[in-house]
Amino acid sequence: MRKWLLGSIVLLTAVFMVSWQLIAKEPEKDEMVLPVQTGSGVTLRNANDLHLLTRVVAAEAGGEPYEGQVAVAAVLLNRVKSPSFPNSVAGVVYQPLAFESVMNGLIWRVNDLATAERAARAALNGWDPTYGSLFFWNPSKPVSRWIWTRKIVRQIGDHVFGI
């Protein structure tokens, strides 16, 4: 009886460890390893920049239509290109107080990344539904008066995009 119990514990542990290895070693889909100038004109250091962009899009615009997700990715890339913002994807994403989802950690908890990744790639390939916008906000939530001084370009889903 005791042997049987011991055996099943060992077995369960082994199964757990093997499956953990499988999860942990899930191969990254992307093989880009060099800095690459994308169609959007932003240079990606490597695939990690794409993954980071994807996470912010999923966390900030997960429930938005596809084009709205492309638009959020495009705003981040427009910031990278703008002299008023940091000049790398990581610099823009980790700018203190810039994104609610980075402050509350949501970007590390989002797990439905498929659409967000497609959206991030579309923006990297040069699609910009926001025509150069640097800001986006949800007009139904409390926002500062300052943000309304921005010139609004368009609305997609729940987000307003402005320069």
Added chain:
Amino acid sequence: MRRWYGWLIAGLLAVAVVTWGFGHWRNQQRLANALESNYQRDFYTVVEQVEQLEAILGKGLVSGSSRQQVFFLTEVWSRANTAQSALGQLPFTDLNLSASRKFLAQMGDYAYTMAKRIAGGQELDDEQIQQLESFYREIREYGRVLQRTEQELHENGYRWAAALTGRSSPRNQVPETRQVSSELDGFKEMEQRFDGLPVLIYDGPFSDQIGETEPKGLTGMKKIDREEAERQAEQFVNQMAGGNYKAVRSSEIEGPIPAYGVTLDGQGRSGIIMADVSAQGGKVLAFLNSRPVSNANLTAEEAERKAQAFLEDRDFKGFEKTYGITENNTRWIVYAATDGEVRLYPDQVKVQVALDDGEIVGFDGTMYYANHHRRDLPEPELTPEKAESKLASNLEVKSRRLALIPLTGGREVLTYEFITDFNGENYLVYINAVTGDEENILKLVDTPQGELTI
């Protein structure tokens, strides 16, 4: 007896809670101090770099040697970038410092552009020297205000990390009711000052735009209304085989190219299409289909034939493929217009083809409509052989063609594009076809998805 037990348990619990709480408090203090140290370092980096910028730009202005000027101006560029990047990592809850960051980035970029000019054998004109002097006055004032701010922050024991606790929220969600801490007045003062600076036009990537740039590809076309925009979107999209998309709603887009955003539903086909139609001329600027593509049945070559046919059906004639990549079971292909034998890189369109059934799921003609116009291209003054002689001798030329390329600051130049091989790697080298100057070098990278340039 029982009471004795009760007191013991309560006492142990109290000790446990206090120990646990103290442990948490200590950890939290350690984290807060580590974070504060980072912010303090970033702040001192800003102050230090701004002080150094004043000194170095001053030296650049008084130097009579062009070799020294290039050196000083390049250092201005590097230090301004460091300052801009450190400033961007400081937490300001109620203060937006866009203009301050832009000032630093633009100053660096301008200095770099001037350094390149001097290195190219040209002298700075009066206007350019005055601009550098104006930067010098601003950076000196910035340094003075930052030193005062440093003093105030120090005296009041200001903690940057405190901005992150309590009721902090992202900048665009902060109600205007809270007051900016008075220690940060210096930042506010300089932000207002930088915000009032005149626009700066020069040949660099961070140059301000001269007003609204008119889309060149739409000039002379007539205005359309929203209903017409919806019709144009339907027509453009439904030219695809089996397409039965209907416009369901539309909204206005007030960007550099005024347009209508039209949402189209496929009447049973999966995927919504969003298409932007220009208010002037009713051209479809771009569209995206939201449907995911789960498998690939077509090869890259078959997809490219579909894309080519799509363009020809919509009167995009004489376009050449410049590169293509495969991602997520779709093929993205970039095409450039041609004028005779000259490839026009500014006039490009992008097409995305689904590799499951060959449907076009994305199109972007924004760059084409922004740039395309009848150009009077200059005659090349260099023969191809003469241009090739300008290349470094260690390059092996694989092919060449005439190409119009965009430079920073909105300029375009006619060049010979050489695809070359250097130690088994491919580089694109662009030699000005009129002056013989080397205008740009791109490195081609073969990724599993296709060719990309650096």
